[in-house]
Amino acid sequence: MSYSDALSKTLEDLGAAEGSVLSVSKDGRTYRGTLMPHHEFSSPDVIILKMKSGYNAGIRITGSAVITVEGKPAARERAETAVEYRKGLPKLVLIGTGGTIASYVDYRTGAVHPALSTSDMVNAVPEIRDIANIDAKVLFSIFSENMNVENWQKLAEAVAEEINAGADGIIIPHGTDTMGYTAAALSFMLGDVPKPVILVGAQRSSDRPSSDASSNLMACARFCTSGKRSGVFVVMHDTLGDDSFAVHAGTRVRKMHTSRRDAFRSINSLPAARMDASGNIDFILPGKPVSGGKAVARTGMERSCVLLQYYPGMDPSVFESIFMNSKGIVIAGSGLGHVNENMIPLIKRASDRGAVVIMTSQCLSGRTNLNVYNTGRDILAAGAVTVWDMLPETAYVKLMWALANSSSPEEAKKIMKTPLAGEMSDRRTEND
Amino acid sequence: MSYSDALSKTLEDLGAAEGSVLSVSKDGRTYRGTLMPHHEFSSPDVIILKMKSGYNAGIRITGSAVITVEGKPAARERAETAVEYRKGLPKLVLIGTGGTIASYVDYRTGAVHPALSTSDMVNAVPEIRDIANIDAKVLFSIFSENMNVENWQKLAEAVAEEINAGADGIIIPHGTDTMGYTAAALSFMLGDVPKPVILVGAQRSSDRPSSDASSNLMACARFCTSGKRSGVFVVMHDTLGDDSFAVHAGTRVRKMHTSRRDAFRSINSLPAARMDASGNIDFILPGKPVSGGKAVARTGMERSCVLLQYYPGMDPSVFESIFMNSKGIVIAGSGLGHVNENMIPLIKRASDRGAVVIMTSQCLSGRTNLNVYNTGRDILAAGAVTVWDMLPETAYVKLMWALANSSSPEEAKKIMKTPLAGEMSDRRTEND
Numbered sequence: 001m002s003y004s005d006a007l008s009k010t011l012e013d014l015g016a017a018e019g020s021v022l023s024v025s026k027d028g029r030t031y032r033g034t035l036m037p038h039h040e041f042s043s044p045d046v047i048i049l050k051m052k053s054g055y056n057a058g059i060r061i062t063g064s065a066v067i068t069v070e071g072k073p074a075a076r077e078r079a080e081t082a083v084e085y086r087k088g089l090p091k092l093v094l095i096g097t098g099g100t101i102a103s104y105v106d107y108r109t110g111a112v113h114p115a116l117s118t119s120d121m122v123n124a125v126p127e128i129r130d131i132a133n134i135d136a137k138v139l140f141s142i143f144s145e146n147m148n149v150e151n152w153q154k155l156a157e158a159v160a161e162e163i164n165a166g167a168d169g170i171i172i173p174h175g176t177d178t179m180g181y182t183a184a185a186l187s188f189m190l191g192d193v194p195k196p197v198i199l200v201g202a203q204r205s206s207d208r209p210s211s212d213a214s215s216n217l218m219a220c221a222r223f224c225t226s227g228k229r230s231g232v233f234v235v236m237h238d239t240l241g242d243d244s245f246a247v248h249a250g251t252r253v254r255k256m257h258t259s260r261r262d263a264f265r266s267i268n269s270l271p272a273a274r275m276d277a278s279g280n281i282d283f284i285l286p287g288k289p290v291s292g293g294k295a296v297a298r299t300g301m302e303r304s305c306v307l308l309q310y311y312p313g314m315d316p317s318v319f320e321s322i323f324m325n326s327k328g329i330v331i332a333g334s335g336l337g338h339v340n341e342n343m344i345p346l347i348k349r350a351s352d353r354g355a356v357v358i359m360t361s362q363c364l365s366g367r368t369n370l371n372v373y374n375t376g377r378d379i380l381a382a383g384a385v386t387v388w389d390m391l392p393e394t395a396y397v398k399l400m401w402a403l404a405n406s407s408s409p410e411e412a413k414k415i416m417k418t419p420l421a422g423e424m425s426d427r428r429t430e431n432d
Numbered sequence: 433m434s435y436s437d438a439l440s441k442t443l444e445d446l447g448a449a450e451g452s453v454l455s456v457s458k459d460g461r462t463y464r465g466t467l468m469p470h471h472e473f474s475s476p477d478v479i480i481l482k483m484k485s486g487y488n489a490g491i492r493i494t495g496s497a498v499i500t501v502e503g504k505p506a507a508r509e510r511a512e513t514a515v516e517y518r519k520g521l522p523k524l525v526l527i528g529t530g531g532t533i534a535s536y537v538d539y540r541t542g543a544v545h546p547a548l549s550t551s552d553m554v555n556a557v558p559e560i561r562d563i564a565n566i567d568a569k570v571l572f573s574i575f576s577e578n579m580n581v582e583n584w585q586k587l588a589e590a591v592a593e594e595i596n597a598g599a600d601g602i603i604i605p606h607g608t609d610t611m612g613y614t615a616a617a618l619s620f621m622l623g624d625v626p627k628p629v630i631l632v633g634a635q636r637s638s639d640r641p642s643s644d645a646s647s648n649l650m651a652c653a654r655f656c657t658s659g660k661r662s663g664v665f666v667v668m669h670d671t672l673g674d675d676s677f678a679v680h681a682g683t684r685v686r687k688m689h690t691s692r693r694d695a696f697r698s699i700n701s702l703p704a705a706r707m708d709a710s711g712n713i714d715f716i717l718p719g720k721p722v723s724g725g726k727a728v729a730r731t732g733m734e735r736s737c738v739l740l741q742y743y744p745g746m747d748p749s750v751f752e753s754i755f756m757n758s759k760g761i762v763i764a765g766s767g768l769g770h771v772n773e774n775m776i777p778l779i780k781r782a783s784d785r786g787a788v789v790i791m792t793s794q795c796l797s798g799r800t801n802l803n804v805y806n807t808g809r810d811i812l813a814a815g816a817v818t819v820w821d822m823l824p825e826t827a828y829v830k831l832m833w834a835l836a837n838s839s840s841p842e843e844a845k846k847i848m849k850t851p852l853a854g855e856m857s858d859r860r861t862e863n864d
Contacts, residue, residue, distance in 0.1 A: 145770035145807050149745045177767035181744045258768050258798025306750060309764070311739045311828055312613045313581045318738060321753055332741070335609035336690050338577035366690025375577050396743055 004044035007061055011035075011047075019073025022049060026065040031057055089133050090168035090225045094122060095158055096138040097147070097174045121173060125214045128221045135167070144175025144201075147182055149400070153299040155182070156189040159197055160295035168290070169196045169224030171217070176201035176255055176263065179234060183250030184397040185301075187232040187421035194293035196224045197232045199250070203261045212237050212261045215277070219245040222279040229272065229287045232421070236264040238274055247273040249285065251394045251423035254364065267364050268389040269422070285422075300404030302327055307396040309362055310339045316346045323350040328399040328412075330358045331384075332392035337361050337368030338375045344382050351383025356409050358399055358416060359384045360392040367425075385413045390424040398423060436476035439493055443467075443479075451505025454481060458497040463489055521565050522600035522657045526554060527590055528570040529579070529606045529614075553605060557646045560653045567599075576607025576633075579614055581832070585731040587614070588621035591629055592727035600722070601628045601656030603649070608633035608687055608695065611666060615682035616829040617733075619664040619853040626725040628656045629664045631682070635693045644669050644693045647709070651677040654711040661704065661719045664853070668696040670706055679705040681717065683826045683855035686796065699796050700821040701854070717854075732836030734759055739828040741794055742771045748778045755782040760831040760844075762790045763816075764824035769793050769800030770807045776814050783815025788841050790831055790848060791816045792824040799857075817845045822856040830855060 016022055016035055023032040033049030036056055046058045122134050139158055159170050174182060183199050198220045202213035220235045232250035239262050248266045257263035272285045305328035323346045333339050337359035347357050361368050367389040370376030387395050402415035419426050448454055448467055455464045465481030468488055478490045554566050571590055591602050606614060615631050630652045634645035652667045664682035671694050680698045689695035704717045737760035755778045765771050769791035779789050793800050799821040802808030819827050834847035851858050
């Protein structure tokens with residue numbers, strides 16, 4: 001949504017541009033601040049001023065409002081283009097993919113950079129250069145809902161390449177929509193990766209005062225440079241404030257809210273670590289330290305896989321063709337991993353022809369168990385495999401990988417039931 | 433799973449039956465208690481004794497264990513068969529459907545009623561008769577994963593019939609797997625129902641000391657007899673203890689854990705009320721009091737509807753037939769309600785031929801908004817409709833109802849966007 005024609009014209013006539021310092025008098029009050037970009041959430045007749053306090057004020061420009069231009073946009077202070085490479089600091093590589101995080105405002109000047117390069121992103125957090133030498137690259141620039149299997153493969157290859165070229169850690173700014181799926185894909189593809197590989201997003205773009213982009217990025221850099229953990233993680237805000245970050249295992253994390261800053265949650269696991277704004281890290285889960293080994297990307301993925309949610313009224317005849325043609329089927333069943341008895345013959349037919357059918361739970365939290373009720377036992381007898389406390393989304397990603405990295409459905413089933421990247425509890429150690 | 437052949441024979445030889453008082457000596461210790469039924473979780477060589485403490489002990493019967501029978505099963509104390517109908521008390525009708533809640537142990541005698549009638553269920557909570565006259569009926573006896581649309585319809589009709597015959601409230605014991613779906617279906621079918629209609633389940637069957645069946649049932653009765661709220665609700669434990677119950681709106685509730693007692697959660701809404709074990713009710717959401725009106729069941733449902741979750745790699749060609757043949761399609765999209773750009777032409781083709789396509793979010797919490805990003809605007813332009821903060825499961829149930837209770841896709845879309853039973857926030861009152 002953009003400004004109304006009338007408001008556009010008013011601003012144009014005044015010579016007001018984004019970054020201009022305006023004062024607006026309305027209803028006996030005067031607001032003074034830097035004109036911010038008109039964002040998607042605003043009405044066409046509202047302008048947004050960044051006040052001295054740092055907060056943004058939205059002001060509806062009605063007939064009585066008077067706008068005065070008090071200052072021009074400050075010239076943008078570009079970070080020095082030739083960044084000094086400081087000896088002794090670890091080397092982090094940012095691999096940009098796009099998403100909400102890839103937009104920022106230079107708060108010193110009010111100037112706006114709505115679409116930006118990965119190095120711009122680093123320049124928005126200058127203190128990051130105090131703890132690491134940063135290389136920044138752009139691999140894709142897409143919204144994460146458009147990330148696909150090929151993107152995952154290219155990303156895994158790029159990560160392995162950078163690690164093998166000397167990176168001490170990889171930071172991947174990513175749209176939040178499908179960040180959990182990408183994190184799971186990288187977890188399986190990169191296996192025992194010897195360095196930290198961190199996906200990071202922002203729930204609020206940087207043109208909003210509440211943006212979490214910079215603070216999330218700094219937390220990533222601190223986690224990477226700690227040297228204490230290798231593996232694939234997602235770093236996001238742990239709370240609504242700017243003072244706590246959660247480091248989630250890449251296979252356990254799920255976006256559980258459309259917009260909150262603390263939307264990302266570890267499911268069926270504690271976060272791998274929590275961090276405060278000063279960079280103190282509380283390691284919660286055990287993990288592997290960094291090592292000098294090589295990174296290997298095993299990027300094979302069987303595309304003929306589907307993820308389905310069971311629901312009452314699910315009609316087997318509607319899903320017949322999918323069950324009869326897919327090589328892998330993950331079902332988010334009800335409760336402990338159930339479907340209606342009408343669906344069970346379809347599971348059997350799919351299994352009999354060599355498809356791998358995996359049962360997970362749409363409850364998300366908790367564990368599937370097909371040995372409790374008759375329905376579950378019938379589902380097992382039909383050939384389905386249950387994967388305990390693995391998320392449906394992670395099971396879908398893992399199944400694509402397992403089918404491509406095995407020579408038979410039976411071997412793929414074994415891979416599915418073996419914890420590889422923290423994606424499921426080891427059932428042998430459970431006593432519930 | 434049942435006892436091993438050897439253990440079965442030992443128990444048979446001893447004349448030990450469920451309810452017998454046994455003492456078991458093993459490894460220098462002696463355990464004394466009432467023999468409980470062998471449940472699905474136990475190994476074939478384990479017997480379960482209910483100890484004097486009320487807790488159950490599982491004892492593995494190895495070669496060295498010595499079992500002695502110390503008492504026969506107590507004669508079952510049947511609740512008086514002719515229950516006194518007490519004037520002045522409200523009348524509640526229990527309509528049984530099956531599920532984990534429909535199994536109980538008489539803790540006074542140790543006798544076990546693994547499959548039980550609805551009146552048995554009431555007899556297990558004798559104090560319920562202090563506050564209401566109870567009629568108990570069995571409509572179905574099925575696991576809730578097998579509940580289907582026809583069951584919902586019969587249930588709604590039975591509820592309306594009982595209310596119109598004088599019931600002051602309806603309690604529906606139900607399996608937990610799909611209780612949320614049934615609650616949503618009843619919410620739309622029963623509309624402005626003049627009395628409370630409460631679905632209730634148990635996460636632990638009554639043969640386990642931690643069962644929540646009785647306490648949940650008593651909480652239902654108390655809420656029903658308060659007279660303060662009509663409508664369709666789900667009552668379950670609010671916490672892990674036995675001292676707090678949540679009353680959820682039937683359209684907002686979702687099973688969020690496979691096994692915890694507090695698995696049911698209101699999503700995008702507070703619970704309608706909370707209750708303590710003494711029956712104190714804290715009404716949190718506004719609602720309608722009971723009235724003397726008639727109940728009407730509008731049970732029409734369009735079966736040609738599907739619920740799909742979007743995932744990266746979702747292949748439009750795999751879902752082509754479903755999109756081209758269904759009358760209603762609910763998609764749990766990523767983030768604010770997105771799909772991959774490859775899926776958008778399929779949404780357009782389905783919409784163009786008259787299907788109603790509804791976008792929800794797989795994040796579950798938060799609100800869809802298709803006006804923020806280009807992807808969302810393209811999805812809207814393709815003809816999809818977004819339903820704000822409605823759960824995907826509730827949207828699926830509502831869509832079946834809306835299509836059957838409208839004369840055109842456009843009218844069904846309008847119904848989908850109009851809050852009818854608390855299923856979505858009224859967007860006009862939101863300012864976020």
